Amino acid sequence: MVSEIVQTSIISSTLILVGLILGFILLKIQGD
DSSP states (O other): OHHHHHHHHHHHHHHHHHHHHHHHHHHHHHHO
16 A cells, blocks of 8 residues: 555656656757
């Protein structure tokens, strides 16, 4: 039970971080 909650939280936080990084890169590319 606990491991499943930890897995989902890690996955969600990782997806959020990846999304932020991708968005930042896209903004940098469009800025140039």
